[in-house]
Amino acid sequence: MDLVGIPHTSRPCVSLNETATSTAPRLTVLVPTRNEREVVPLLLDALSPEFAALDAEILFVDDSDDDTPAVAAARAARCPLPVRLLHRPPGQRAGGLSGAVIAGARYALGTWVLVMDADLQHPPEAAAALARTALGHDADVVVGTRRAGTGSSGGLDGVTRSLVSSGSALLAKAFFPRRLATVTDPMSGLFAFRTDRIDLDRLNPLGFKILLEILVRHPSARVAEVAYTFAPRAAGRSKASLREGITYLRHLARLRRNQQPGSRAGALGRLLAFGLIGLSGIGVNTAALWLFHDVLNAPPLWGAALATQVSTAWNFALIELLVYRATTHGTRTGRGIRFFAMNNLLLLGRLPVLAWLIGLGLGVLTANALTLVLLFVLRFLFSDRLIYRAGREDREDTRRDPVRTLVDPAAPVGTPSAARGGHKRSQYLPHRYDIAGRVTIASQVRLPELEFFRAQWVAPGECDIAVRVGDIGRRGPHPRAGLTELTRSEQGRPASLRYEEQLGRLGANFRVDLGHPLSVEVSPLLARSPHVVYTNIIEALLRFVVVPRGWMLLHSACLDFDGTGVMLSALTDTGKTATVLRLLREHGGRFLSDDMTLVDAAGHAVCFPKPLTISAHTLRAVSADDLTAKEWFKLSAQSRLHSREGRSFALALARLNLPIMSINALTQLLVPPPKYAVDRLVPCTIGTTTEVSDLFVIERGAPGIGDMPYEEAVRRLLGNTEDAYGFPPFRYLAPALTIDGLDHTRLRVREREILAGFLSGIRVRTLASDCFGWADEIPALLGRERLDGIPLPDGHRPEQPHWDWQFDSPLALSGGTRTPRAGGPP
Ligand code: GDD
Numbered sequence: 001m002d003l004v005g006i007p008h009t010s011r012p013c014v015s016l017n018e019t020a021t022s023t024a025p026r027l028t029v030l031v032p033t034r035n036e037r038e039v040v041p042l043l044l045d046a047l048s049p050e051f052a053a054l055d056a057e058i059l060f061v062d063d064s065d066d067d068t069p070a071v072a073a074a075r076a077a078r079c080p081l082p083v084r085l086l087h088r089p090p091g092q093r094a095g096g097l098s099g100a101v102i103a104g105a106r107y108a109l110g111t112w113v114l115v116m117d118a119d120l121q122h123p124p125e126a127a128a129a130l131a132r133t134a135l136g137h138d139a140d141v142v143v144g145t146r147r148a149g150t151g152s153s154g155g156l157d158g159v160t161r162s163l164v165s166s167g168s169a170l171l172a173k174a175f176f177p178r179r180l181a182t183v184t185d186p187m188s189g190l191f192a193f194r195t196d197r198i199d200l201d202r203l204n205p206l207g208f209k210i211l212l213e214i215l216v217r218h219p220s221a222r223v224a225e226v227a228y229t230f231a232p233r234a235a236g237r238s239k240a241s242l243r244e245g246i247t248y249l250r251h252l253a254r255l256r257r258n259q260q261p262g263s264r265a266g267a268l269g270r271l272l273a274f275g276l277i278g279l280s281g282i283g284v285n286t287a288a289l290w291l292f293h294d295v296l297n298a299p300p301l302w303g304a305a306l307a308t309q310v311s312t313a314w315n316f317a318l319i320e321l322l323v324y325r326a327t328t329h330g331t332r333t334g335r336g337i338r339f340f341a342m343n344n345l346l347l348l349g350r351l352p353v354l355a356w357l358i359g360l361g362l363g364v365l366t367a368n369a370l371t372l373v374l375l376f377v378l379r380f381l382f383s384d385r386l387i388y389r390a391g392r393e394d395r396e397d398t399r400r401d402p403v404r405t406l407v408d409p410a411a412p413v414g415t416p417s418a419a420r421g422g423h424k425r426s427q428y429l430p431h432r433y434d435i436a437g438r439v440t441i442a443s444q445v446r447l448p449e450l451e452f453f454r455a456q457w458v459a460p461g462e463c464d465i466a467v468r469v470g471d472i473g474r475r476g477p478h479p480r481a482g483l484t485e486l487t488r489s490e491q492g493r494p495a496s497l498r499y500e501e502q503l504g505r506l507g508a509n510f511r512v513d514l515g516h517p518l519s520v521e522v523s524p525l526l527a528r529s530p531h532v533v534y535t536n537i538i539e540a541l542l543r544f545v546v547v548p549r550g551w552m553l554l555h556s557a558c559l560d561f562d563g564t565g566v567m568l569s570a571l572t573d574t575g576k577t578a579t580v581l582r583l584l585r586e587h588g589g590r591f592l593s594d595d596m597t598l599v600d601a602a603g604h605a606v607c608f609p610k611p612l613t614i615s616a617h618t619l620r621a622v623s624a625d626d627l628t629a630k631e632w633f634k635l636s637a638q639s640r641l642h643s644r645e646g647r648s649f650a651l652a653l654a655r656l657n658l659p660i661m662s663i664n665a666l667t668q669l670l671v672p673p674p675k676y677a678v679d680r681l682v683p684c685t686i687g688t689t690t691e692v693s694d695l696f697v698i699e700r701g702a703p704g705i706g707d708m709p710y711e712e713a714v715r716r717l718l719g720n721t722e723d724a725y726g727f728p729p730f731r732y733l734a735p736a737l738t739i740d741g742l743d744h745t746r747l748r749v750r751e752r753e754i755l756a757g758f759l760s761g762i763r764v765r766t767l768a769s770d771c772f773g774w775a776d777e778i779p780a781l782l783g784r785e786r787l788d789g790i791p792l793p794d795g796h797r798p799e800q801p802h803w804d805w806q807f808d809s810p811l812a813l814s815g816g817t818r819t820p821r822a823g824g825p826p
Pocket residue numbers: 031032033034035036061062063096097100116117118119121165187188189190208209237238239240
């Protein structure tokens with residue numbers, strides 16, 4: 001045994017075998033032990049096959065008085081994984097089991113630490129499933145749960161022990177309802193955490209419940225759960241005791257006392273200030289109503305509407321001055337607009353109630369005041385959370401999403417409801433799309449975004465993605481949205497994932513079966529909102545379906561001038577669409593895409609002409625005489641709702657525990673997004689394929705142009721593409737995907753390779769403008785001779801798009817025939 005020198009502590013941590021790796025492992029399996037000589041050999045034998053492919057090390061943290069270290073060393077000699085042991089001699093065993101975990105975590109080499117018991121009560125295959133979830137998902141803590149899905153605590157000996165266990169879990173949830181809302185088993189001894197997200201110095205170990213300590217001290221840590229069945233102890237004796245129970249109660253009380261200070265008190269103070277201002281506002285409102293109604297004889301509802309404007313102005317001024325002086329979010333004008341919008345929205349809801357109360361015989365002023373009081377709490381919550389984003393500074397937990405994530409490796413995958421026999425719904429898939437001969441989709445829901453790719457015939461059995469409508473999820477409502485992954489694949493049933501929101505079957509739910517075809521089932525609400533189905537589900541799947549075939553769905557616009565492809569990339573709402581429209585109008589050229597483009601590693605681009613989303617500032621590039629007056633008016637209104645403001649409002653909503661996708665679906669159902677085919681907005685031709693030579697990353701700011709280094713370009717464009725998928729539930733959906741045998745991590749690696757190849761022969765430049773002037777600069781930057789230079793004459797009849805297959809050979813896909821640009825990869 002040789003000592004591994006660890007500088008910052010004097011405790012000896014020894015290697016038990018020679019299997020040391022040259023690079024740091026990704027995962028440290030941390031096993032606390034106290035007098036476990038019987039089970040340690042069994043554990044080592046069982047862990048080896050499960051973790052062999054996972055790039056892991058094993059670290060024992062031992063508080064034994066028996067010969068556990070020697071037994072471990074003897075068996076470690078034939079273990080293929082690196083094994084180390086940290087022994088804590090008597091007198092240095094602070095914190096018991098929890099202390100052991102923290103002490104061990106300081107020696108861990110992995111980016112993840114997975115904690116498990118030595119006695120095989122945590123089955124090694126469950127630990128491995130947990131490890132895979134940790135390494136693949138975007139979470140900070142992954143909890144093994146006995147209390148969700150197929151998880152169970154079967155191996156807990158005795159009724160008493162089971163009762164104590166579920167009782168203490170309930171108690172913890174009562175103490176920390178917010179933090180533990182997405183955690184079903186905060187008492188679990190099987191869990192993993194990301195070492196760089198957990199601050200060990202914040203932890204104050206006591207007794208057995210280290211996971212609880214970690215969760216409560218890190219309010220913003222994102223949690224996912226993996227269901228498992230607690231097995232009976234393999235050998236030896238449990239160290240849980242009545243004393244541990246009492247320690248637990250002390251632990252809870254202490255955690256509660258030391259929780260993040262200020263949050264509730266702050267909110268209470270604000271509520272009080274709000275209350276006083278609101279009271280004065282009701283006075284102002286009543287006085288104004290008296291003036292309008294009693295003095296100027298306005299009808300009561302009109303009077304109330306006008307009075308609301310007066311009191312809104314009053315309240316806003318006072319709130320700005322008195323309540324939120326320090327914590328300002330956004331600009332004052334922006335807040336003012338939202339504040340007035342909110343009050344007028346609430347006014348719409350208030351007027352019928354007011355009319356009803358007046359109808360009951362109440363005086364106008366009394367009825368008005370009554371409705372105002374009723375609205376008070378609602379208003380406070382709305383403006384506190386959404387306009388002032390209060391509490392952001394003193395509450396750390398807002399970065400966390402309110403969605404439960406559960407991986408259930410043992411659950412049987414049920415049959416999709418649409419495929420169950422005897423169902424009234426048809427199986428027929430009337431809408432078929434063939435995306436440039438690369439991906440085929442057959443769907444019961446019309447997908448307007450893919451209209452360009454509508455195909456006469458796609459064999460339903462041979463398509464890549466099938467979309468059906470069905471009843472998904474539990475019947476009744478439930479308190480949280482959740483994503484469940486069923487990873488067991490058996491007898492032809494592929495693994496499956498299910499997203500369910502709070503509203504039961506009425507809400508926006510869907511499931512995806514990961515076979516061939518990828519089978520998507522959407523709830524009836526979603527089926528009525530095809531934009532949401534496409535944007536939030538289908539496009540996310542498409543992104544990964546094309547990757548194993550050598551293509552990437554890159555977030556960028558693409559135009560073709562005389563056979564040369566030019567791409568534009570930008571952050572959302574910079575002005576990309578407007579620039580595309582202006583280039584087409586003023587310089588001709590062919591349109592390939594505005595939002596997403598299919599690209600390969602050899603520099604080819606394939607068109608992806610979705611209808612364009614017209615946001616408020618893009619309106620400038622649409623010339624009014626291309627649209628009818630009605631269309632124009634509708635467009636201006638729609639573009640406001642679906643602007644960046646609208647979107648960031650929706651994202652703020654997503655942080656609250658709300659059925660965000662259902663709200664999104666309903667909004668889009670009521671006010672469809674302003675989407676127009678490109679040739680409705682500007683006369684143009686659609687190009688199908690091109691070879692890209694230039695890419696411009698357009699930005700707002702002081703005018704300037706500069707070459708972007710290759711590495712930076714890859715990073716930026718990948719980040720930009722990622723940004724386009726920022727909307728939930730993509731974050732939960734993506735890590736669960738496995739396509740053509742590639743899991744999410746490998747899909748991403750492959751996608752990056754495609755992008756790196758694509759960019760290797762392309763000149764990437766940043767182009768900044770402070771007056772939306774990108775379209776004026778680009779032609780000159782390309783060299784005029786490469787642009788048509790002549791706008792399309794009026795009445796010009798564009799030619800038919802035709803597919804250009806010439807490069808579509810497997811050889812071309814592997815890339816490498818291009819001359820890399822300066823600074824490109826070797
Ligand atoms: N280093 C160290 N020091 N290890 C300890 C100590 C200690 O003071 N006490 C217990 N352990 C080790 C044991 O050797 C074993 O590997 C693991 O911690 C769990 O101990 P058990 O004695 O088997 O506990 P249990 O089965 O009753 O409790 C388990 O289930 C609980 C939930 O019901 C543990 O996983 C708990 O963490 C969990 O809360």
